[in-house]
Amino acid sequence: MKKLSVIALVGVGLLAASCNKEKSAENAATSTEQKVAESKGEVLAVDTAASVVNWKAFHKGGMAPRWGTLMVKSGDLNIENGNVAAGNFVIDMNSLKVDPASVTEKDKKPADLEAHLKNPDFFDTTKNPTSEFKITNVADLKQAPADAIAGANKTVSGNLTLSGKTMNVTFPAKVDVTETSASIQAKFTVNRADWGIKFGTSEADPAEWMISKDIEIAVDVKAKKIILLDIKSLKLPFLRWLFLYILVFCPEIFRVVYNFNKKIEADQTFLDSLFYYCLRIRLDFYLVNR
Template identity: 35%
Template sequence: MKRTLLFIAIICSTSFAFAQKTTYKVSTQSSIIKWDAKKVVGGHVGTIALKDGTIQTDKGKITGGGFTIDMNSMACTDAPKLTGHLKNEDFFDVPKYPTAKFIISKVDNSKATPVITGNLTIKNKTKAISFPAKVTSTADGLSAEALGVKVNRLDFDIQYRSASFFSDLGNRAIEDEFTLDIQIKAAK
């Protein structure tokens, strides 16, 4: 009898542990990435949409996931005429590389705000990046927000008007780092 009860207890606890793991589907309609790129004088801002993605959690904490970024959706919202230039080979070469990816490789949940580490792939070049993300559970899913995520464009072979490569640019130089504000909404 004791063995039977022990066996039932193990089965129930194992089932409960598995029930704690959840995969959420990223809502491409409600999620957005905002970017901000600076120049010596001024800068530009814009948006990029997600194509798809998932977030995995265990006991309410993010443990994995990733998303595909639709580079064709990239827009320069303060100067729409620049959108075409950003999509050409000087920058993201969107006809050749229509998507970018971010895959979570590690999550440090030891602090109040989790630190997410993952591999960002742009133009077939991959670089590990880390950033804090505020994660909130909702009635039907979760939301995650990471503000000011720094990305160095040189890691992805985007050298156009970089003072690191061209010394005579003066005030036409574009900073090597740009920032992303990532807002993800996901549902079960």
């Protein structure tokens, strides 16, 4: 009996020690929902094809980790004086994927885990098909924590909505801005319980107890300017006007072309921005060529 007690104590000690090894990113500071940063400056549309959110979750003690990806559905970043001043992006929760490499048990399949994470036990994607992040503040980072993403130069705060609940999170990030693009990269950990996400009826439920509350999130969001065709490159006046007519009055053609080229659903922000620039180009063309 005494020997069993010693073994049990050693086991508990090892489990407690290993709990600190289950994550590689520091917990994001969490608070209640804050006022969203004012949208000002130049707006860059998020490149949904180049952006991704990686996730990683664990069982207690870091055992049997699972990881995968989520796709970014839409968004934009506001650039003012060479810095990201505001922005947001929407995550498609139904795009949740589990990396097969993270499922090593012979009796488990990635597709089954994906279905479980999407059902009401966790994210309930039928009820909450999207999650969203809205920037509330971006500040210079004087000294990056040891576990921050490489090159972290800013502290980003934003309202993160998961499963219909919104909390403000703050984390170190690498923010890059050029003349034609901007990007935000970050890696941080959140406690799913802060958003009311739990598996099991209570804390005492073995199913809930065996799953860590920590979710590691790695964000890689890229945005870029929309560069349109230089209309003056069309030499014949007839072709110029035909191009303008299609551009302004037949946006559905561009939706089809965009879908065909990208093989993804056309982003409404892209189309809205395209229409705006079409009108501006049409006016400039009229003033120059009248």
